[in-house]
Amino acid sequence: MTAWWPFNRGASERKSVTELSLSQLSGLMGWIGWGTASGQTVSPLTALDVTAVFCAARVIAEGIGQMPVRVVEDVANGDGLPRLRMRQDHWAHRLLAIKPNDWQTGYEFREGMVFNAALAGGALAIKNTVNGQVRELLPVPPGAWSIEQRSDYSLRIRVDYSDKTHGYFELDQVFYLRGPSIDGFRGLPAIRAAREAIGLSRVLERQQARLAGNGGKPSGVLSFTLPLSGEAKEKLRDTWQQRYGPDGEGGIAVLDGDAKFHSMTMTNVDAQYIETRRLQIEEIARAFRVQPIMLMQADKAATFASAEQMFRNHVIHTLGPWVARWEESCARDILSHAEGLRVDLDERNLLRGDFKDQAEYYAKALGAGGTPAWMTQNEIRAEVGLNPVDDPAANRLSAGAMNPQGGNDGSV
Template sequence: MGIIDRLLGRKVEEKGVSFDPVWLDFYGSRVSKAGVPVSWERALDVSTVFACIRVIAEGVAQVPLRVMRELPDGKGSVPATDHPLYRVLNSKPNRWQTSFAMRETMVFHLALTGNAFFYKNIVRGRVKELIPIDPGSVTITRHNDYSLSYTVGGIDGRSMEFPQELIWHIRGPSWDTWRGLDAVRQAREAIGLTIATENTQAEMHANGLQTSGVYSTDNKIDPEKYKQIQAWIAAQVGGSNRHKPFVIDSGFKWTPQSMTGVDAQHLETRKFQIEEICRSFRVMPIMVGHSDKTATYASAEQMFLAHVIHTLMPWVVRIEQSADNDLLDGPEDEGLFSKFNMNSLMRGASADRANFYSKALGAGGSPAWMTQDEVRAEEDLNAEGGEAGKLPKPTNVAGAKPPTKPQDGQQDPNT
């Protein structure tokens, strides 16, 4: 119902638009140009896809996720351990999963299908449990008033419709704002070519890396004889006879094909497809064990930090804001927010951090640009207040003489 209709009190039939992910399979939109159908299940069979999703999921799942309460006057925050959602997000989301396992599953669903769904078991107005739902069993319906409803297919074959208030829906990158883009569908060409290349190379190895060929004769062969020759050739070049001499007679000739796996550039193609899939999931190749020869220990450390900043942090912020919007949306939740503690992943070497903070606090005579409380905040510590919240005075450079007080009637030597 439109705004004008509501203001005038008109009754208009409510309509909506639905999205069922199964629809994509029926119309072949997931078939790649390489001729290989690509689904999330088939995509996970590709080692690079599995490695990319796993490194994202484990990165998001291994750090603590807590409900935090803001302190007065902006002096930091403390864990809200008394809030029911704290235990749900931090340790026990449901009866069979840990927080790590739930978030790992969440990212697998998000990164592959663009959507993750959880049923909110609400008791006395508070979320007590989060039940994961298979994205393939959910149909989303958007109504004309922009509200959403979710039809979930059960294990017993029956389906049930749930209002938006009972489903925690985390979306990946989205075009229409109410459903996430299917990452596997968007990257189906790269994944499909990888699958096709793996299949081709697997067939070559199954054939003992032997090339096919042409078995020719000047004589005319009837269909029945042709079938017998086919079976005879298969017995000669297959099984235990694969690498034995191929014996022919009766004027027949065997002409092997000359193309090899090197000519087809299978290895080069497979290496490039690793980078192509990593590019689709925004994962650095070094994180899935694919690095070039120029990488050093120092550059690898920076790559690991870049992985946290550019790969993990967008997912972390997406989940945090979704939890704040859908799980901490009551009036009693004012001043509460969800927070991943990513500091342990973003910290460099201890000596480097100590040197940076020392200079930031004014060591060596340089002006300070950070307070002690700001340094404590960077290390995930609460503010102390008082002098710790003020910029410290710079200390003297080592070996420098302190300023002398001029005697009466003499000019100040320091001016």
């Protein structure tokens, strides 16, 4: 990892690392991991070994990453009705939607920030600001930064560099995205809250792997009524291991000399591995507030209709809070709460139904059924990725059969 320089060299002072506060030390220990009753140490890195955790963080991050980013300006007209104007010419649009830095696309930046925030509770990027405009967003790896609150409630961020030094940044010098919080300024890592479920999942996977590594054959004890010499014991154990061990050919064992085999492990059925592992996936999904179906957890009772509603619930209840967090963090850290400007993540593509549902929706939007239209033909064509048509009627709203006065220009 290279040092996080150069950017705003005068904004913060680099100092030698001499001591860590209690909160910084606890943050570092959190990155190292949390202990569990199952004996597993769970950290953001080890938690990713559990596929349910990896999938839960991915499905949130990828959902936010694929939403188009728009900088929207609220325009006031004399009629008092609100107007919106897309500001693709604004510097913030290029920064957030196209090029946040020299090595990431807009999608990659959003995906990485939300991925870290979902796992570790928060994500940080340092701003390179020139003449009041944010030119670059430089993401800081998790575990390399911590945040503290001063006695006057202001926040200060400490960033540790690869050369064993560190720097301090004020909140207005960074882009800070966090998840749910207990203290109001630090995000609570989901993996910390779900560490017991994640630890148990790791134990179950290792047990299953050991059983598979043993060729699916249980370990056990061979016992004999008569005593055996040490040489006979070693020879018998080697022969048994060679024939019935992980790489053995298996088959039916024939024991003589009043020998008995006592199994020391449970089978998958005895241990109910499948049921237990399904439950752990649901527990992890609950901690990340993700629908189990989004973690590829098949529900035998689910139908195509119910699955579609689950996908909609995912956008509304899982991605919706992250959309609000992203938009409001951008308003604070990128636009500095500029009046009339805001960042909008467009989730409409994720909420679209099948072609039949879309056709019914757009038919009603054009005024089908007699009610006045709320969309023009060209507006609908733009939404579905088609070029506008030159017919002037394509830019007029239909008044519908209930209003014979005729339509008007969709812009009014």
